[in-house]
Amino acid sequence: MTEAARPPALASTRAPQLLHLRSAGCSLLLELVHDRLPLVRHWGADLGTLDRAGAAGARLAAASFSQRSGELGARLASVVPEPWAGWMGRPGLIGSRQGRSWSTAWTIESVTVDGVAVTDYLERGAATVEVVAVDHEAHLRLALTIEMLPSGLVRLRGNLTNHGADYDVTELSLYLPVPTHATELLDFTGRWGMEKSAQRQAFNVGTHLRENRRGQTGHDTAYVVHATEAGSDFERGETWGVHTAWSGNHRHVAEHDSTGSRLLGGGELLLPGEVRLAAGESYETPWLFASYGEGLDAVAQRFHAYLRARPRHVDTERPVTLNVWEAVYFDHDADRLVELAGLAAEVGIERFVLDDGWFGDRRHSRAGLGDWTVSADAWPDGLHPLVDAVTRAGMQFGLWFEPEMVNLDSDLARAHPEWIMAARTELPIEQRSQHVLNLSIPECYDAILKQVLRILDEYDIGYIKWDHNRNHVEAGVQALGGAPGEHEQMLAVYRMMAAIKAHQPGLEIESCAGGGGRVDLGILEVTDRVWVSDCNDPLERQRLHRWTSQLIPTELMGSHIASPRSHTTGRRHDMSFRGATALFGHLGVEWDIASATPEEREELSEWIALYKRHRHLINSGTVFRGPDPDPSVWTHGVVAADRAEALFEIAALSWLEPAAAPHARLRGLEPERRYAVRALSVGEISGLHELPAWCTTEGVAISGSALMTIGLQVPSMDPEHSILAHVVAV
Numbered sequence: 001m002t003e004a005a006r007p008p009a010l011a012s013t014r015a016p017q018l019l020h021l022r023s024a025g026c027s028l029l030l031e032l033v034h035d036r037l038p039l040v041r042h043w044g045a046d047l048g049t050l051d052r053a054g055a056a057g058a059r060l061a062a063a064s065f066s067q068r069s070g071e072l073g074a075r076l077a078s079v080v081p082e083p084w085a086g087w088m089g090r091p092g093l094i095g096s097r098q099g100r101s102w103s104t105a106w107t108i109e110s111v112t113v114d115g116v117a118v119t120d121y122l123e124r125g126a127a128t129v130e131v132v133a134v135d136h137e138a139h140l141r142l143a144l145t146i147e148m149l150p151s152g153l154v155r156l157r158g159n160l161t162n163h164g165a166d167y168d169v170t171e172l173s174l175y176l177p178v179p180t181h182a183t184e185l186l187d188f189t190g191r192w193g194m195e196k197s198a199q200r201q202a203f204n205v206g207t208h209l210r211e212n213r214r215g216q217t218g219h220d221t222a223y224v225v226h227a228t229e230a231g232s233d234f235e236r237g238e239t240w241g242v243h244t245a246w247s248g249n250h251r252h253v254a255e256h257d258s259t260g261s262r263l264l265g266g267g268e269l270l271l272p273g274e275v276r277l278a279a280g281e282s283y284e285t286p287w288l289f290a291s292y293g294e295g296l297d298a299v300a301q302r303f304h305a306y307l308r309a310r311p312r313h314v315d316t317e318r319p320v321t322l323n324v325w326e327a328v329y330f331d332h333d334a335d336r337l338v339e340l341a342g343l344a345a346e347v348g349i350e351r352f353v354l355d356d357g358w359f360g361d362r363r364h365s366r367a368g369l370g371d372w373t374v375s376a377d378a379w380p381d382g383l384h385p386l387v388d389a390v391t392r393a394g395m396q397f398g399l400w401f402e403p404e405m406v407n408l409d410s411d412l413a414r415a416h417p418e419w420i421m422a423a424r425t426e427l428p429i430e431q432r433s434q435h436v437l438n439l440s441i442p443e444c445y446d447a448i449l450k451q452v453l454r455i456l457d458e459y460d461i462g463y464i465k466w467d468h469n470r471n472h473v474e475a476g477v478q479a480l481g482g483a484p485g486e487h488e489q490m491l492a493v494y495r496m497m498a499a500i501k502a503h504q505p506g507l508e509i510e511s512c513a514g515g516g517g518r519v520d521l522g523i524l525e526v527t528d529r530v531w532v533s534d535c536n537d538p539l540e541r542q543r544l545h546r547w548t549s550q551l552i553p554t555e556l557m558g559s560h561i562a563s564p565r566s567h568t569t570g571r572r573h574d575m576s577f578r579g580a581t582a583l584f585g586h587l588g589v590e591w592d593i594a595s596a597t598p599e600e601r602e603e604l605s606e607w608i609a610l611y612k613r614h615r616h617l618i619n620s621g622t623v624f625r626g627p628d629p630d631p632s633v634w635t636h637g638v639v640a641a642d643r644a645e646a647l648f649e650i651a652a653l654s655w656l657e658p659a660a661a662p663h664a665r666l667r668g669l670e671p672e673r674r675y676a677v678r679a680l681s682v683g684e685i686s687g688l689h690e691l692p693a694w695c696t697t698e699g700v701a702i703s704g705s706a707l708m709t710i711g712l713q714v715p716s717m718d719p720e721h722s723i724l725a726h727v728v729a730v
Helices: 052-062 296-308 334-347 384-392 411-415 442-458 486-503 538-548 575-582 598-618 704-709
Strands: 017-023 026-032 039-045 093-096 107-113 122-124 127-135 140-148 154-162 167-172 174-178 184-189 197-202 206-212 225-228 238-244 250-256 262-268 275-277 282-284 288-294 321-323 351-354 396-401 463-466 508-511 529-531 557-562 586-590 622-625 633-639 645-652 674-680 700-703 721-729
Touching (some): 017 052, 017 107, 017 140, 026 140, 039 052, 039 238, 039 288, 154 167, 154 174, 154 275, 167 262, 174 238, 225 262, 225 296, 238 250, 238 296, 262 288, 275 282, 288 296, 296 622, 321 557, 334 351, 334 384, 334 598, 351 463, 384 396, 442 486, 538 557, 538 575, 538 633, 575 598, 575 645, 674 704, 700 704
Parallel strands (some): 017 122, 321 351, 351 396, 463 508, 529 557, 557 586
Antiparallel strands (some): 026 039, 127 140, 140 154, 167 275, 184 225, 225 238, 238 288, 633 645, 645 721, 674 721
16 A cells, blocks of 8 residues: 555554444444554444443443452553553463563554444444554554444454565464453364363463364364353353454464453464465454344354354255265265155255265275266266266265375375375374365366366266365464464365356355364355264264354255164164154255155155255254253254244153153243244154144144243153144234
């Protein structure tokens, strides 16, 4: 930017400039002074319309106070906390120029709101604030973007530019403050098949640091880190949550210092020497998303509203999908799969996905990755017989890829061993008999992309299941002596996905990483669905869906009706529980339906038909979870935007407490309206006894206020069974 075009600098004055952004019941009050990066004086509930005096009063009310020194704001951290200002916690920027320029002191050069320079108090709705700051001594420039989105979400990112000798960036993370009554932390952990396990703890003094070094978001990701009032739940308790929108190595931080300050933040996790900026080069952080609400549902609903407002968001009429992995595994027989396609069409399937095993020497997991050509052994006539059978039946064809990986037993690895990521002369340990391909190498990137596009050009493919089945271990660049390559690898993956979708407009991509190992807002910029977990057991899926929806809405969660006996847990469940559980997501089937009885296929077709009747509501409705009427009974559902219709599931996870006669309260309805309530089922509902009146096909009429305050009596149910309540305004 030339000097003539540069916006006016912020005046060097003791009087701070204040910006107040408001949207969807949230406020963000920013303080800007000449020699500090932006300070957030309030992030949370809407402060209402403020004039300059009102904003100044709110600033004073929010000011920190040290009991020892009596100084106002002495330790207040900016969005990039700075040691020079007295912040004794974790710095936002950690970097140096060979041990120098490690402590920065920024001066704000310009402030714009929606591209217009501002130097005075301003109140806006949803808006974008751009702040440019410089440290002339360190020869660095920092551009910060702070947005209040229409959903009430706040998001931030930074762009650091070096104007001196080489500068090594170790960390650039962004932070927002939370008030002192946020005394508990809630985030997540997990493993393969058990993703999104919630964990809660006190927000004690110190640093709660969640780092992921797996080269993917991770089955054990923190996902969303929340600071909450004590005893908060889905409905009650002020809650602040942050999410780092990056699909590779990343961190989330919750910090509570000894003065009482509490911060939430995050950013990309950079390995040693991974980002070294030469003069004129820049590093841009991923977005840090921040959501506030009264209760966990309100926090989740802001994320959902943001995703649903995107211009390229998926249609609510999501096609019912059959994935054949658990039906055939690596046993690819064209006649058998064509038969499966015919049966799939009969039961109402709309998308047929061929999983792993169709390419190269891929008869098992130890060979073939990297050779994306149709196997002549398994498919002597190519995929045409199957693709033709699928499309003739009116279904869309989908295909599995794992473009980021390679087996040593492959033509690609034999021809280009230097394309395998490694930090030393010895290759990293194997996982699932595979290694990571270095897609940041242009020749490697081009070779993989050309193979994928060649398949897409030859066959009528509308959907890709993009898998990622191993952690990154010693993910270095061989040509650079093993220097870390995670940052460039993730950028290459994003770029390849975008290039594939640009080549074939309308193509959908599912993010799968050994199940739910790559679920984040970064990957959802270039994909259209996530695979929640490789575990399709409906009992486990109750928890998986409940907590995955803390970030993403139902229509982006792959949710399949599995076989009667779970392939991962060995449990057996009735169709009614499998169907009702899978209903709340992007419905699919993961079952060898050729082995099912005609009666089972008929029941499956009825569940699919039920989904089709209600999928617009399921995939556009506002998500509500709880309150749970009993520790063993979970309630959740979706409510239409106009609150004229809702669909809830009441699920018994285990035996009800002795002498319990719980009522499931249904949230999100209109109190003054009357609703017709009836049980929604396919055939006879199994596992239920002594049904209350609303469980009949005729149903009952109940006011919205009664449904929300008193609720529905929970029928006597066997463990691992559920019932659907359909609610329609009359």
